Amino acid sequence: MTADETIRAKAAELLRLHQDPTLLTLVNVWDVVSAKTVAAVDGTTALATASHSIAASFGYEDGENIPLDLMLEQVRRIVDATELPVTADLEGGYGNAPETIRRAIGLGVVGANIEDQLKPLPVAARQVEEIMKVGEQEGVDFVLNARTDAFARGRDRDPDVNLADAIERGKAYLDAGAPVIFVPARLTEDQILALVDAFGPQRLTTIGIPGNPPRDWQQAHGVARTSYGPLSQNVALTALQELVEEVHRGGGVQANLRLLN
Numbered sequence: 001m002t003a004d005e006t007i008r009a010k011a012a013e014l015l016r017l018h019q020d021p022t023l024l025t026l027v028n029v030w031d032v033v034s035a036k037t038v039a040a041v042d043g044t045t046a047l048a049t050a051s052h053s054i055a056a057s058f059g060y061e062d063g064e065n066i067p068l069d070l071m072l073e074q075v076r077r078i079v080d081a082t083e084l085p086v087t088a089d090l091e092g093g094y095g096n097a098p099e100t101i102r103r104a105i106g107l108g109v110v111g112a113n114i115e116d117q118l119k120p121l122p123v124a125a126r127q128v129e130e131i132m133k134v135g136e137q138e139g140v141d142f143v144l145n146a147r148t149d150a151f152a153r154g155r156d157r158d159p160d161v162n163l164a165d166a167i168e169r170g171k172a173y174l175d176a177g178a179p180v181i182f183v184p185a186r187l188t189e190d191q192i193l194a195l196v197d198a199f200g201p202q203r204l205t206t207i208g209i210p211g212n213p214p215r216d217w218q219q220a221h222g223v224a225r226t227s228y229g230p231l232s233q234n235v236a237l238t239a240l241q242e243l244v245e246e247v248h249r250g251g252g253v254q255a256n257l258r259l260l261n
Contacts, residue, residue: 002139003105011110011140014046014085018143018180019202023219026227028089030054034236035078047082049075051089051113053233062230068094072103079108087111087143089229098130102138111143113182116169118153125172132177145205145225146170146178151185163191167198174199180224186211189221196222 003011017024026046029035030053038044052062054074060066075088086108092115093100101112114131116124128146135142150166151159162185170181181199184207192213195204201222206212208228215226246252 002137007105007108007110008140010085010108011135011142014087014111014143015141015179017045017085018205018224021202021219021222023215023223024225025208025215026087026225027232028053028228028230029078030057030233031074032077032081034232035081038232039082039084044084046085046087047078048111048227049078049086049088050228050230050233051091052230056230056233062091064091064094068100072100072107075104075109076107085110087113087145089113091115092117093127093131097127098134101131101142101144102134105135105138105140105142110140111145113145113147115147115149116173118149121169121172124169125176128173128176128178143180144178145180145182146173146176147182147184148173149184151183151187159191163194167195170195170199170204174203179203180205182206184229187213189213189217192218192223193221 024046026048027038028048028050029038030050035047039047051071054071055062055066058066058070071090079086088104088109090100090104090112097114104112128144131144132142148166148169150169151162154162154165166183170183173181180203182205183195186209187206192204192206202224204223205225205227206218206223208226209231218226243253
């Protein structure tokens with residue numbers, strides 16, 4: 001069954017947000033309350049889930065240890081909690097990425113991260129092609145944020161080797177139909193410039209980890225999107241831990257705390 005008009009419109013909007021010269025920033029969410037909190041902030045135009053954060057909230061380690069059905073159920077709850085487009089982090093696709101994407105689209109998801117996990121390039125590129133074919137069959141302009149783990153899994157390699165690998169893989173995924181390429185890593189300005197030059201403007205997505213170039217610089221140099229993965233949950237849990245420490249010192253909640261409910 002093909003997607004309805006609302007889902008098709010959300011997919012088109014998510015794609016437009018990536019193609020717009022304004023950098024798309026996505027602070028990742030992991031449950032309904034985080035989704036509603038982020039969506040309520042002025043300037044939020046779409047939501048992205050974080051697989052690591054969803055897994056952690058259920059007591060699972062990252063890396064497809066959380067059952068797919070449970071992951072998709074949590075993603076569905078997030079989709080149902082907002083009118084905004086939602087893109088989901090679905091790790092490597094749980095052994096059958098095209099079918100996992102088909103199921104996600106059926107829940108209203110209009111974009112996704114899928115890791116290449118450094119599979120042989122022909123295999124990884126074919127997977128991208130099959131995912132995009134599923135989006136076409138379901139009637140949506142699915143925004144696959146095709147992730148290459150060239151840097152993430154290449155920490156022991158020469159950075160120049162990682163960069164060359166990321167460029168080769170990213171170009172292959174673009175040729176296979178992916179609209180954007182995700183290179184999660186601490187990247188230098190020169191590395192980002194090389195990636196944008198290879199992929200074209202509004203084709204590269206990055207992660208907002210400390211040490212990466214400022215978002216305004218990335219926007220000025222053609223980066224499409226930056227997201228924050230599990231860092232948003234880490235920030236929330238750090239604030240909770242600091243509250244506990246303050247309570248143990250005899251203090252309490254700050255008087256200027258904004259009440260969300």
